[in-house]
Amino acid sequence: xxxxxxxxxxxxxxxxxxxxxxxxxxxxxxxxxxxxxxxxxxxxxxxxxxxxxxxxxxxxxxxxxxxxxxxxxxxxxxxxxxxxxxxxxxxxxxxxxxxxxxxxxxxxxxxxxxxxxxxxxxxxxxxxxxxxxxxxxxxxxxxxxxxxxxxxxxxxx
Amino acid sequence: xxxxxxxxxxxxxxxxxxxxxxxxxxxxxxxxxxxxxxxxxxxxxxxxxxxxxxxxxxxxxxxxxxxxxxxxxxxxxxxxxxxxxxxxxxxxxxxxxxxxxxxxxxxxxxxxxxxxx
Numbered sequence: 001x002x003x004x005x006x007x008x009x010x011x012x013x014x015x016x017x018x019x020x021x022x023x024x025x026x027x028x029x030x031x032x033x034x035x036x037x038x039x040x041x042x043x044x045x046x047x048x049x050x051x052x053x054x055x056x057x058x059x060x061x062x063x064x065x066x067x068x069x070x071x072x073x074x075x076x077x078x079x080x081x082x083x084x085x086x087x088x089x090x091x092x093x094x095x096x097x098x099x100x101x102x103x104x105x106x107x108x109x110x111x112x113x114x115x116x117x118x119x120x121x122x123x124x125x126x127x128x129x130x131x132x133x134x135x136x137x138x139x140x141x142x143x144x145x146x147x148x149x150x151x152x153x154x155x156x157x
Numbered sequence: 158x159x160x161x162x163x164x165x166x167x168x169x170x171x172x173x174x175x176x177x178x179x180x181x182x183x184x185x186x187x188x189x190x191x192x193x194x195x196x197x198x199x200x201x202x203x204x205x206x207x208x209x210x211x212x213x214x215x216x217x218x219x220x221x222x223x224x225x226x227x228x229x230x231x232x233x234x235x236x237x238x239x240x241x242x243x244x245x246x247x248x249x250x251x252x253x254x255x256x257x258x259x260x261x262x263x264x265x266x267x268x269x270x271x272x273x274x
Contacts, residue, residue, distance in 0.1 A: 020181055118220055121217045
């Protein structure tokens with residue numbers, strides 16, 4: 001049984017420059033975040049954490065890959081994680097190009113799987129949508145891409 | 158990322174990887190698996206014991222390797238995946254095509270022994 005936090009408990013933020021840095025930073029930040037959550041007896045279950053981490057990694061990778069042109073050496077990314085009594089929220093901000101339409105996603109395979117024609121890419125956002133309760137994108141007036149991700153905690157209690 | 162492979166007397170090639178199988182490493186893994194199959198090593202076991210994290214790009218590399226191996230009349234099996242990979246396979250329902258084997262021996266079982274090409 002998880003303890004009931006009274007209010008906002010943990011906030012962590014990183015700012016990175018390259019794709020490799022961005023992914024490394026996300027994994028390090030999450031590891032620290034779960035350590036802090038465990039310290040106050042609010043660590044979600046292992047499966048919950050894997051779902052959240054997997055989804056977050058997809059959105060971070062999506063941002064690092066698609067918001068910036070392929071030759072862009074610097075890909076600034078800010079990531080903030082917050083634990084609330086009933087949910088965990090992640091906010092990702094990049095300074096890349098805006099998403100001009102709904103991002104392309106590949107549907108997860110249904111009953112009949114034809115291996116020869118099985119897509120090899122595009123699952124990322126489908127994974128995020130399947131894992132999280134909220135996946136919301138908006139472009140700020142200042143020219144930033146913002147992704148807000150929310151996963152409720154009670155689902156796994 | 159570290160990727161190593163060894164082909165046994167039974168013609169089965171075990172691919173060992175260390176690190177994260179993600180956006181940064183998937184292209185190289187995909188290329189290496191394609192090279193192995195092109196080299197005649199079509200019965201593959203991908204050992205995930207030392208892989209800490211897999212994302213959709215990594216999964217795509219394994220699907221690509223699976224397709225190449227199947228097209229060549231072989232197979233690609235995954236073994237010793239961690240809990241995160243199991244969660245990813247379940248979430249994507251791709252565990253039906255990339256069945257996770259608990260051990261190398263389990264993955265090896267069922268492959269008909271053949272001489273190395």
